[in-house]
Amino acid sequence: MRRFSLLLQSEVKQFLTAPVVHLIAIIQPTLMYILMSIIMVVPTFEMRIVNPSLEIGNDFLAAVEEVGSPIGPDYIEPVLVDDATPGYRQVVEILKINGIPTALQRYGYIDSNLVKNLRNRLTASLLVLWNIELGDQGITIHEYPWLPNDIPYTVYFGMAMIPLAAYLAAAMIGGYLMAQEFESGTILSYRLCPISPLLILAAKITRLMITALTAAVMLYGTLGLITGVWSSSFLALLIILVPFILIASCIGLIAGMVTRSALPSFLIALASAFAFWLIGSGFGLAAGFSPVFEKISRLIPNTPVIEMLFPYFYFGRQVAAHPLGAKLQLAGYTIALLLIVILVYRSIVLSKER
Amino acid sequence: MAHGKAIEVRSVTRNFGNLVAVDNLSFHVGRGEIFGLLGPNGAGKTTAINLILGLLKAHQGDIQVLGFDINSQTRQVYHRIGYVPQETNLYQDLSAIDNLWHHAALYCQDLRVVKARMEELLNFTNLWQRRKDPVKTFSGGMKRRLALARALLHDPEVIFFDEPTLGVDVQGRFALWEHIQLQREAGKTFVISTNNMVEADTLCDRLTILDHGKAIALDTPENLKADMQYDVVSIHTSPPVEDPDLLLSEYTVQNITRPQPDKLRFEMQSANTNTAELIKTISKNHQLDSILVARPSLDDVFLFHTGRALRE
Helix, strand or coil, X not given: CHHHHHHHHHHHHHHHHCHHHHHHHHHHHHHHHHHHHHHHCCCCEEEEEECCCHXXXXXXXXXXXXXXXXXXXXXXXXXXXXCCCECECEEEEEEEECCEEEEEEEECCCCCHHHHHHHHHHHHHHHHHHHHHHHHHCCCCCCCCCCCCXXXXXXXXXXXXHHHHHHHHHHHHHHHXXXXXXXXXXXXXXXXXXXXXXXXXHHHHHHHHHHHHXXXXXXXXXHHHHHCCCCCCHHHHHHHHHHHHHHHHHHHHHHHHHHCCHHHHHHHHHHHHHHHHHHCCCCCCHHHCCHHHHHHHHHCCHHHHHHHHHHHHCCCCCCCCCHHHHHHHHHHHHHHHHXXXXXXXXXXXXXXXX | CCCCEEEEEEEEEEEECCEEEEEEEEEEXXXXXXXXXXXXXXXXXXXXXXXXXXXXXXXXXXXXXXXXXXXXXXXXXXXXXXXXXXXXXXXXXXXHHHHHHHHHHHHCCCHHHHHHHHHHHHXXXXXXXXXXXXXXXXXXXXXXXXHHHHHHCCCCXXXXXXXXXXXXXXXXXXXXXXXXXXXXXXXXXXXXXXXXXXXXXXXCCEEEEEECCEEEEEECHHHHHHCCCCEEEEEEEECCCCCHHHHCCCCCEEEEEEEECCEEEEEECCCCCCHHHHHHHHHCXXXXXXXXXXXXXXXXXXXXXXXXXXXX
């Protein structure tokens, strides 16, 4: 234990060898989140209304203003359009389906309780306006909110960035420092040392774990301060991140050992972090996209992590298609990567050059 | 010097593609000995050390270190050896003491005694006052001394020192030589590789001269030079000697070279006893400005065996 503690201390002190890389890796996701959360708070929510008659349209606009919106009338901006061209984010179309007058709504926003509530209020405006024309076929809206409170999208975005922050810190710093060991020749100390390579790797990974958790907690704190939404269990958040950080650390270390050069390993870590984030439910749950995308997304370890984090931010709501499967998948990835990093260490660092 | 062999290298060959880096190399190193691998750059010195350390696999032959086979008993060997590579592989941004702690965690079996040993070694290498400073602020000589202290930290029996004073100033060089000799007196065995003849001459109890991966001579520096049977004579005349062969025809000389137009250098049998006569011969038709008669150096030994100077 004393030896491990000394190795870990030494690893932590190597922060001094690349302070800029450390700061970039730890702070960058938080800064990115702050910036993106500002961009993503859209002050005006445009709703395109397909209306057969301009007069009705104008009446509808008045009804919308009458109903209002929970966070101010400016938030909703109804726009009259002549057709329901697919691709518009939010479309309300009045048409007859099987002879029944119907208000058909389409929207392409990322699933959010806030969006649904706003949609319902707009629907209410339509019904206030057209109930007379519908006669005894009036429609009553029953709201069955999925969540007891509205959760802004910035929460999902921030929550999905927590694994990114952890991954980026672990993989980038792991790869960079490992490659530096080759570039500066300090790897020779590891090649000739008589202690178990498992102890050396454990110290390196533990140090990356500390760094990655620091990055993740920093982002989590920022998310909470900006949105006011906090995880229902901080401990659960950390526990879910641990296997993911192990995966990231292993990928970083492998990149460092294989490339033996700081820049390529840095780029590999960066590219894999953003690829995992984008494909792995970074902007929305995998199930909300196409079935093919969902299948691909589920191959990325980010997706099970986000599905596991989700209940702790969204009132316990479960979104994983197979919660146990997600856990097993993450565990499987973790074990596989740990085995691979040991094999790579043995074959690259410890092997005799033949 | 303690009895027994610290290292035994038997008929070791190592190729890199078509290049034979080490060719059928054999030697042993006694315990408590400073053994040198002397040769020009590319002679195979570092490859030989890497083979002994087990960093490279020999294509032929076998190597034992402290009685252990380097390929099958690597861990037993690594507990007992220290290595200072040619390029000092220290963490430049960490302090001297932090570098030593890192090494201790990797190598020292008994961590309870490490602190006292660090103080002893940092004092020994005159680095105690600078122990908290980042290594990047150290001079080349200080870095080499710290690397030596690090290699000694786990109290190894054999220390491999690749080019001990490469890039070190004169003062630092003498300090390092003194440290190595003091450690030898304390019972340590050293294997050093160098292309510095003075270093090899000063430090080594025995040495092998390598050229193109082959050992071309192996003995003590004194014996290697004594085997030459020639003294080296350098003369400075005015006017310059036009026909050295004619001038020196009465003597047994070889390898006449002209380092400068008015200077001659040649090897001559029993030059010490014939100096007066040689001066008379030269002074007949030339003004002899200076004459230097010297015992052969290791460079001359190398020249004798390979036909070219060590520094070429």
